[in-house]
Amino acid sequence: MxxxxxxxxxxxxxxxxxxxxxxxxxxxxxxxxxxxxxxxxxxxxxxxxxxxxxxxxxxxxxxxxxxxxxxxxxxxxxxxxxxxxxxxxxxxxxxxxxxxxxxxxxxxxxxxxxxxxxxxxxxxxxxxxxxxxxxxxxxxxxxxxxxxxxxxxxxxxxxxxxxxxxxxxxxxxxxxxxxxxxxxxxxxxxxxxxxxxxxxxxxxxxxxxQHGRNAVGAAPSAARRGMAAAKRGPAAFQRIFAAHLEALDRASSLLTPEAAAKVAVLRAARQRGPLARLRALREVGAYRQRFSEDLVLRAWAVLSPG
The missing domain is CATH 3.90.550.10 (Spore Coat Polysaccharide Biosynthesis Protein SpsA; Chain A)
Incomplete structure (x- = not known):
């Protein structure tokens, strides 16, 4: 082996x-x-x-x-x-x-x-x-x-x-x-x-x-990463967020009870309004690595149609 x-x-x-x-x-x-x-x-x-x-x-x-x-x-x-x-x-x-x-x-x-x-x-x-x-x-x-x-x-x-x-x-x-x-x-x-x-x-x-043909690239500065995120907008993030939640729900038997509960909270909140989505993010403790990234995440939760 x-x-x-x-x-x-x-x-x-x-x-x-x-x-x-x-x-x-x-x-x-x-x-x-x-x-x-x-x-x-x-x-x-x-x-x-x-x-x-x-x-x-x-x-x-x-x-x-x-x-x-x-x-x-x-x-x-x-x-x-x-x-x-x-x-x-x-x-x-x-x-x-x-x-x-x-x-x-x-x-x-x-x-x-x-x-x-x-x-x-x-x-x-x-x-x-x-x-x-x-x-x-x-x-x-x-x-x-x-x-x-x-x-x-x-x-x-x-x-x-x-x-x-x-x-x-x-x-x-x-x-x-x-x-x-x-x-x-x-x-x-x-x-x-x-x-x-x-x-x-x-x-x-x-x-x-980094050569312009990467499947996924990387930006060396916070400013460039922020600009890239803003350019993508909330729709792309929300699509993959929803797809991940659905796939994780199907695989819930492999998750800890705590993780499966977080997935359930976030999935339920997606069918509700912006304030419910914000509360769900706070309830499960979801976070991005930097304060500015967290602000973008919460803005996207509000702006997204669900």
């Missing part, structure tokens, strides 16, 4: 993939890692590049018999479901560069926790441009990871996420992420909702490449 399975979903990634694969080959302190990958319908040389890759000391395996053109979230979760058993499971984007201790550091942190409790390791990123020139750091969350945060915000960036086997079983049991969600946010919701542990590493272990 592998000490870690790296799950890579690729799509037209030939331009940046060699640097990511080189950084995988340079990972230190691993025993018998596995790269488990699938191509999501590339029209460039991405599949050939992956089939030629050899991981010194590790194994490379292409996932077979998975439906084509899944999109990022479903593709990653399909890999998580189909992957052989391992001590841990790491999501891997095609366009980043990992620092040498990235995987071993996450493994050590997870190994210190009980094996029967779902756990998710994630962390901060060094933001770089297309040429890997530094442009800043992703924000450091000032408040702790929790279900009350996961309900309204994702702080578990997928390319940093490593799951223990209990978390993998939980995510697989919950079924597919709702339409419009991403695999990392869905994992953050489920692990915290089931009473699991989230370990946020403040020391960046990844160069997170």
């Amino acid at each position: 592998s000490d870690i399975a790296v799950l890579l979903s690729a799509y037209n990634g030939h331009a940046f993939l060699p640097a990511q694969l080189n950084s995988l080959a340079a990972q230190a302190g691993l025993g018998a890692p596995l790269l488990f990958w699938r191509d999501d319908g590339s029209t460039d040389a991405t599949p050939d590049l992956l089939r030629r890759f050899s991981w010194p000391g590790g194994t490379v395996r292409e996932a077979g018999a998975l439906p084509p053109r899944q999109g990022a979230a479903r593709s990653f979760l399909a890999l998580l479901s189909a992957c052989p058993e391992a001590d841990a499971y790491a999501f891997c984007d095609q366009d980043d560069v990992w620092l040498p201790e990235k995987l071993s550091r996450g493994l050590r942190r997870l190994a210190a926790l009980p094996t029967d409790r779902p756990a998710l390791y994630c962390g901060r990123q060094r933001l770089v441009d297309e040429a890997l020139k530094p442009v800043g750091l992703s924000p450091l969350p000032p408040r702790p990871p929790a279900f009350a945060n996961a309900l309204v915000q994702n702080i578990a960036t997928g390319c940093t996420v490593i799951l223990n086997p209990a978390a993998r079983r939980l995510v697989n049991a919950a079924g597919p992420a709702p339409e419009g969600s991403m695999h990392d946010w869905w994992c953050y919701l489920l692990v915290t909702g089931a009473g699991g542990e989230v370990l946020f590493d403040a020391e960046p272990q990844i160069l997170y490449r």
